[in-house]
Amino acid sequence: MTVQSTSVPTAAKSSSFGRLDSKNLILIPPGIMLLVFFLCPFLIMGAVSFYYRVPDGFYEPDFVLSNYAAFFDPVFLTALVRSLTLCAVISVVCVSLAMPFTYLVSRMRRVVQIPIVILLLCILTLSEVILGFSWTILLSRTAGVSNILVWLGVLDRPVSLYPSSFAIMIAMLHFCFPFAVLTIYPPISRFDRSLPEAAATMGAGPVRAFFTVVVPALRGTIISALVLVFVFALGAYLFPQMLGRPADWTLSVLITDQAIYKSNIPFAAAMSVFLCLICFSLILGVGKLSKKSEG
Amino acid sequence: MSARLGRLYVCFVALFLAMPFIVVAGVSFNEKKRLYFPPRGFSLDWYRDVVSTPEWLDPILTSLTVAAIATVIAIAIALPICFMMWRHGILFAKALFGLGLVPFMLPPVTSALGFLIFWSEIGGYGSFWATTISHSVFLVTIPLMMISLGLETVDEDLLDAAASLGATETEIFKTVIFPLILPFVFGASAFCFVLSMNEYIIAFMVAGFTVETLPIKVVNSLRYGYSPAMAAVSVFSVLAAAGLFLLVARFGDLLKMVGALDKTD
Numbered sequence: 001m002t003v004q005s006t007s008v009p010t011a012a013k014s015s016s017f018g019r020l021d022s023k024n025l026i027l028i029p030p031g032i033m034l035l036v037f038f039l040c041p042f043l044i045m046g047a048v049s050f051y052y053r054v055p056d057g058f059y060e061p062d063f064v065l066s067n068y069a070a071f072f073d074p075v076f077l078t079a080l081v082r083s084l085t086l087c088a089v090i091s092v093v094c095v096s097l098a099m100p101f102t103y104l105v106s107r108m109r110r111v112v113q114i115p116i117v118i119l120l121l122c123i124l125t126l127s128e129v130i131l132g133f134s135w136t137i138l139l140s141r142t143a144g145v146s147n148i149l150v151w152l153g154v155l156d157r158p159v160s161l162y163p164s165s166f167a168i169m170i171a172m173l174h175f176c177f178p179f180a181v182l183t184i185y186p187p188i189s190r191f192d193r194s195l196p197e198a199a200a201t202m203g204a205g206p207v208r209a210f211f212t213v214v215v216p217a218l219r220g221t222i223i224s225a226l227v228l229v230f231v232f233a234l235g236a237y238l239f240p241q242m243l244g245r246p247a248d249w250t251l252s253v254l255i256t257d258q259a260i261y262k263s264n265i266p267f268a269a270a271m272s273v274f275l276c277l278i279c280f281s282l283i284l285g286v287g288k289l290s291k292k293s294e295g
Numbered sequence: 296m297s298a299r300l301g302r303l304y305v306c307f308v309a310l311f312l313a314m315p316f317i318v319v320a321g322v323s324f325n326e327k328k329r330l331y332f333p334p335r336g337f338s339l340d341w342y343r344d345v346v347s348t349p350e351w352l353d354p355i356l357t358s359l360t361v362a363a364i365a366t367v368i369a370i371a372i373a374l375p376i377c378f379m380m381w382r383h384g385i386l387f388a389k390a391l392f393g394l395g396l397v398p399f400m401l402p403p404v405t406s407a408l409g410f411l412i413f414w415s416e417i418g419g420y421g422s423f424w425a426t427t428i429s430h431s432v433f434l435v436t437i438p439l440m441m442i443s444l445g446l447e448t449v450d451e452d453l454l455d456a457a458a459s460l461g462a463t464e465t466e467i468f469k470t471v472i473f474p475l476i477l478p479f480v481f482g483a484s485a486f487c488f489v490l491s492m493n494e495y496i497i498a499f500m501v502a503g504f505t506v507e508t509l510p511i512k513v514v515n516s517l518r519y520g521y522s523p524a525m526a527a528v529s530v531f532s533v534l535a536a537a538g539l540f541l542l543v544a545r546f547g548d549l550l551k552m553v554g555a556l557d558k559t560d
Contacts, residue, residue, distance in 0.1 A: 023379075023383075023464070024379065024383075024385060024387075026375045026379070027375055027376065027379055027385065027387055027388055027391070029371070029372075029375075030371070030372040030373070030375050030376050030391060031387065031391055033368070033372050033428075033431075033432060034372065034391055034394050034395060034432060034435070035394075037413075037428055037429070037432045038394065038395075038397075038398070038432040038433075038435075039394060040413060041406075041409030041410050041412065041413035042406075042409045044409070044412050044413055044416060045405075045408060045409040045412050045413075048412050097308065100301075100304065101304065101305060101308050104301045104302075104304065104305050105305060108305075110550065113550060114544050114549055114550065116305075116309060117549060117550060117553060118537055118540045118541060118544065118549075119309065119312055119313060119537075120312070121486075121536070121540050121553075122316075122533060122536045122537050122540065123312060125486065125489040125490050125493060125536055126493050126532060126533065126536060127490075127493040127494060127495055127510060128495065129493065129495045129510040129513050129514055130319075130493065130510075130513070130529045130532055130533070131315060133319070133513060133517065133525060133526075133529060134315030134316065134318065134319045134529065135315060136517075136521075137315075137318055137319060137322055137330055137332070137521075137526070138314065138315055138318050140330065142329065142330060142331055142332075143318060143321075143322055143330050143331055143332035144318075144332070147332070174311070174312065174315070177308075177312065178312070182553055182554075185553060185554060186553075186554030189550075189554070205297060206297050206298065206301070207297055207300075231400065231401075231402070234402050235401075235402030235403050235404065237402075237403070237404050237496055238495065238496075238514075242517075252402055252404040255404050255405070255408060256404060256407075256496070256500070259408055259411060259500065260499075260500065260503075265408075265411075265412060268408055269408060269412065272404065272405040272408045272409070273405075275401075275402055275404075275405055276401050276402075276405050279400060279401050279402065280400065280401075283400050
């Protein structure tokens, strides 16, 4: 829903170079805010990733590569591989479930669509704190779903379903699903309805029309949704801590842990720069891809 | 047959999405300080606790203040950028717009670490303004996207008409453009506000030990064991978010704001 429409509105009236007009002065405060409080932090973080870490916990200006060399540590490498696999699985499952869901919802009446969109927005904006807390209750022994399984006769007595990687997966699926829906919602709602209708008059059932007409036509959308959900999932930092064991920690958790509890800011900065580069190249790559397929 | 199957699928997914909220709401009504679902006994004591003890009220007030100020700043940053880009095509505005989209392309942890280092370098670490300003620039993506979406719906003939009637640039903005994009500004504010209210990682990394926002309070108290009061707080948060989004839907076109095209319905 967010990063996709980077296209610049085109109602530009005058030349595209800003003359030093008095009206342009209103851009100065926002410019200062973004450059000082957003660009600067990232530049400083980049610099700190090369700083020398003083053993007692702080750092001093220097140019060392040891923070990046620490990537070859098995703890980091396993966390990296684990994060990438986990997020890839989440992304594929989310987008596969979200495609038919969004398609069906976008064809419903507004009165039905609006509550569903509100539910999705609530999940997206609630952050991992409340959701993680909810999942620890939902998967707990005393209040959780295992009680339903007991009632159904599947289990003998209620069990706690967390900490486990299953718990992380289900919570992340729940958290990323609304994001997946909202990324594919605009293109699906613009999708030409006459195509599946034509398929229907040719005798294809709705399910068949969906898979043979809708899905192929939205290939570009699906690919960019996969990437965006993947990047979004990489950002999860609380679920692995609340619902998993240290062995389940992902890169985002590792960064927080190094920065706050191990007070190794330079190493955290190096990991953070690395994570930014992964996400940037993925998003820019998919942006190029979709531009190519449009043009 | 398959239409019914589709509806069943949508219902099933919606149930899955709503499930955590149902259980949390249920748990908050427990009579004793235990989390049972379905609740044992019925009591509203936990809600009373939340709104009457400073233990919960203080973080709630802190979060409300941070969110309100951060929202105002975010809108104040985004509005001139979007307007100058749309109306005058200023290159610098386009560059700022692009920069403002970056926070949402990156995992929040990376921004949070950037803010942490920045604020400890310039000496604002642990302050109220560190949290508030970090939130405002982090969330600026939302108003940038939504306001420019709103500006695109403005009919340019209206602007020409106003100009030919002698309206100055400022008058056109005040009387024509701003009223038209107001629902989008309101929508963006609602999103920013709710996101800031619930934001954890940045608030934790820049001032986690001094400025206790509601999410930080929830995470901290999880360490000391669960109580239905936390479930009550969660219910409040969910209701506040849902209520604000309902208001947005009431006064504007929520579906259009999340990117849908006009529907004939």
